[in-house]
Amino acid sequence: MGKFLLIFVGSxxxxxxxxxxxxxxxxxxxxxFPLGTMVVNVSGCLFIGFLSAAFAGRWLVxxxxxLALFIGLLGGYTTFSTFGLETFALLNERQIASAAINVLLSxxxxxxxxxxxxxxxxxxxxx
Numbered sequence: 001m002g003k004f005l006l007i008f009v010g011s012x013x014x015x016x017x018x019x020x021x022x023x024x025x026x027x028x029x030x031x032x033f034p035l036g037t038m039v040v041n042v043s044g045c046l047f048i049g050f051l052s053a054a055f056a057g058r059w060l061v062x063x064x065x066x067l068a069l070f071i072g073l074l075g076g077y078t079t080f081s082t083f084g085l086e087t088f089a090l091l092n093e094r095q096i097a098s099a100a101i102n103v104l105l106s107x108x109x110x111x112x113x114x115x116x117x118x119x120x121x122x123x124x125x126x127x
Contacts, residue, residue: 003064010072018077044081048074052085 026036074081090099
């Protein structure tokens with residue numbers, strides 16, 4: 001199978017897994033806190049950390065399957081895992097300032113973009 005098809009299939013599976021686990025976890029929490037999303041994000045980080053170490057040494061996996069797992073499955077499951085891995089890589093390379101900037105800008109700009117998008121929809125659509 002081609003890389004794009006593997007990524008496509010992985011993304012679909014990851015999205016369904018995210019929906020199922022997040023919804024199931026949220027129902028168990030009985031809270032307004034987004035526990036389902038947090039469980040998905042943290043478990044995605046656990047999976048990508050484990051797989052990146054395993055693929056770096058012990059398990060030899062073809063590139064297209066790594067892409068299918070990392071970009072497809074885990075990307076469909078949560079992009080937060082990629083954010084975690086990239087920030088970890090910066091910290092692991094002793095690039096503390098870059099890691100801090102990545103965290104602050106990703107979270108800060110992400111929240112600002114959500115706010116801007118929400119306000120634009122309110123203005124343009126009267127939502």
